[in-house]
Amino acid sequence: CIILSSLPRGKLGRYPPWPGKIVNPPKDLKKPRGKKCFFVKFFGTEDHAWIKVEQLKPYHPHKEEMIKINKGKRFQQAVDAVEEFLRKNKSKDQASSHNSSEEKNRRNSSEERGKQSAGEEKRKASLSEGKLKKGTGEGKKRVSSVSSERGSKSPLKRAQDQSPRKRGRPPKDEKDLTIPESSTVKRVMTGTVAGFKWPPSVSEPVKDSDPHFHHFLLSQTEKPAVCYQTITKKLKVCEEETGSTSIQAADSTAVNGSITPTDKKIGFLGLGLMGSGIVSNLLKMGHTVTVWNRTAEKCDLFIQEGARLGRTPAEVVSTCDITFACVSDPKAAKDLVLGPSGVLQGIRPGKCYVDMSTVDADTVTELAQVIVSRGGRFLEAPVSGNQQLSNDGMLVILAAGDRGLYEDCSSCFQAMGKTSFFLGEVGNAAKMMLIVNMVQGSFMATIAEGLTLAQVTGQSQQTLLDILNQGQLASIFLDQKCQNILQGNFKPDFYLKYIQKDLRLAIALGDSVNHPTPMAAAANEVYKRAKALDQSDNDMSAVYRAYIH
Numbered sequence: 001c002i003i004l005s006s007l008p009r010g011k012l013g014r015y016p017p018w019p020g021k022i023v024n025p026p027k028d029l030k031k032p033r034g035k036k037c038f039f040v041k042f043f044g045t046e047d048h049a050w051i052k053v054e055q056l057k058p059y060h061p062h063k064e065e066m067i068k069i070n071k072g073k074r075f076q077q078a079v080d081a082v083e084e085f086l087r088k089n090k091s092k093d094q095a096s097s098h099n100s101s102e103e104k105n106r107r108n109s110s111e112e113r114g115k116q117s118a119g120e121e122k123r124k125a126s127l128s129e130g131k132l133k134k135g136t137g138e139g140k141k142r143v144s145s146v147s148s149e150r151g152s153k154s155p156l157k158r159a160q161d162q163s164p165r166k167r168g169r170p171p172k173d174e175k176d177l178t179i180p181e182s183s184t185v186k187r188v189m190t191g192t193v194a195g196f197k198w199p200p201s202v203s204e205p206v207k208d209s210d211p212h213f214h215h216f217l218l219s220q221t222e223k224p225a226v227c228y229q230t231i232t233k234k235l236k237v238c239e240e241e242t243g244s245t246s247i248q249a250a251d252s253t254a255v256n257g258s259i260t261p262t263d264k265k266i267g268f269l270g271l272g273l274m275g276s277g278i279v280s281n282l283l284k285m286g287h288t289v290t291v292w293n294r295t296a297e298k299c300d301l302f303i304q305e306g307a308r309l310g311r312t313p314a315e316v317v318s319t320c321d322i323t324f325a326c327v328s329d330p331k332a333a334k335d336l337v338l339g340p341s342g343v344l345q346g347i348r349p350g351k352c353y354v355d356m357s358t359v360d361a362d363t364v365t366e367l368a369q370v371i372v373s374r375g376g377r378f379l380e381a382p383v384s385g386n387q388q389l390s391n392d393g394m395l396v397i398l399a400a401g402d403r404g405l406y407e408d409c410s411s412c413f414q415a416m417g418k419t420s421f422f423l424g425e426v427g428n429a430a431k432m433m434l435i436v437n438m439v440q441g442s443f444m445a446t447i448a449e450g451l452t453l454a455q456v457t458g459q460s461q462q463t464l465l466d467i468l469n470q471g472q473l474a475s476i477f478l479d480q481k482c483q484n485i486l487q488g489n490f491k492p493d494f495y496l497k498y499i500q501k502d503l504r505l506a507i508a509l510g511d512s513v514n515h516p517t518p519m520a521a522a523a524n525e526v527y528k529r530a531k532a533l534d535q536s537d538n539d540m541s542a543v544y545r546a547y548i549h
Contacts, residue, residue: 019081067079265320267324270326270336274385290316312341315346318348321351325354326357354409360509364427378426379409388493397417398423434509445526451465503520506520526547
């Protein structure tokens with residue numbers, strides 16, 4: 001069958017094929033109009049999406065090709081999940097086949113016994129009729145009538161009239177669930193999609209007669225936003241006890257390319273470790289993006305991929321509907337807004353500004369006030385994650401401020417992250433982000449301390465990591481940072497200088513409400529020592545070097 005190729009993205013890479021299975025869509029999620037498509041759940045993620053038929057191909061024939069294309073850890077986990085699912089299904093099929101065989105044997109035995117019983121009945125009836133011939137005419141007449149009535153419908157015949165017909169005919173509701181038989185993807189594409197109907201269970205995969213298909217699919221993205229419905233209908237909004245709102249996108253990552261981009265013009269200021277990945281995913285999902293960076297050379301790659309270039313922050317804000325910014329610290333955030341040719345100069349009524357920098361609550365409150373004073377709309381939206389998660393479109397967004405603007409940003413948040421939280425008034429997201437990074441920074445310092453203690457006491461650092469990975473602390477973060485240390489590779493995924501900045505701001509936040517933060521304070525001192533050892537521009541895991549010097 002003909003499969004459309006993945007959408008090329010030049011130097012930013014290509015969309016990888018990804019294994020998934022057809023499932024029943026949520027009741028409130030309508031099927032998109034236009035081209036025929038299936039609702040697919042992707043293995044190894046919590047993502048699902050409407051995928052057009054021509055973007056699917058069978059799992060087994062393309063498995064090896066798919067593995068060669070994508071060698072990432074998350075992809076391998078997805079393939080493992082597929083194989084585990086297939087193994088379980090095979091066991092179920094074997095058990096079902098065994099039960100079916102036993103049922104058939106029992107049925108044959110039952111029919112045989114029925115035939116023997118019918119013969120015995122007939123013999124007895126014959127003997128009885130012979131004896132009754134000697135009786136009176138009235139008795140003969142009566143018995144003959146009974147015998148005739150009994151002979152007209154033997155137990156076997158009654159069983160044949162009732163049981164087989166009921167067993168063979170499906171209930172009316174089962175009739176409505178007829179799934180088209182498909183032996184190849186081509187047949188699914190050309191003849192059966194229109195007649196496809198979803199089974200009642202959301203969790204059950206669609207059954208298929210082809211054992212090599214199993215409705216495992218490889219999604220390959222064509223152009224985003226071709227056949228997907230309005231994004232607001234794909235959001236799951238849950239009010240938490242705290243009053244905050246979590247919006248988790250049905251199609252949250254850049255892996256499946258299933259996001260309908262907003263028609264608003266998007267601006268983005270700051271193309272650092274986090275900003276570069278965010279802009280890449282916005283472009284991938286079809287958003288119209290204008291970029292600006294202090295060092296203009298960083299814009300070149302994105303211009304090649306379809307972004308527009310803004311000469312100043314003010315120009316970007318004035319020409320775009322929503323402008324995002326992601327810079328390093330409070331000073332940079334203020335300079336960007338209040339400095340020469342800054343954001344504030346481009347703000348006029350209706351313009352929207354979203355600050356994604358990790359800063360303190362006082363800074364973000366000040367920025368919100370000056371933006372709103374010019375008639376603009378403001379949202380803070382710092383992100384939790386690192387460079388890899390930014391590139392993968394798997395960030396966690398913490399937002400606060402203008403709720404309407406938060407909803408207007410839904411397609412952007414889905415392109416760049418897996419989940420977003422709305423936390424209320426301006427300042428709440430800044431506080432929450434500092435607390436999250438305080439925990440992360442303290443944990444990293446503890447990991448480094450444990451590894452150095454293992455080394456000086458003659459214990460294997462690799463064995464320590466193996467033990468931790470088998471326990472309750474096991475996580476991707478733990479494994480990646482320990483591997484950095486064991487391999488001596490401190491290429492930045494999250495700059496050490498920025499985690500130290502966040503610890504400093506978190507300690508100040510505690511001081512402002514007279515709350516002790518002794519663990520964070522101790523960790524902060526270790527990071528300060530690492531900075532003194534010229535580790536600022538290395539990954540946060542380089543804090544390890546503060547213990548060995």
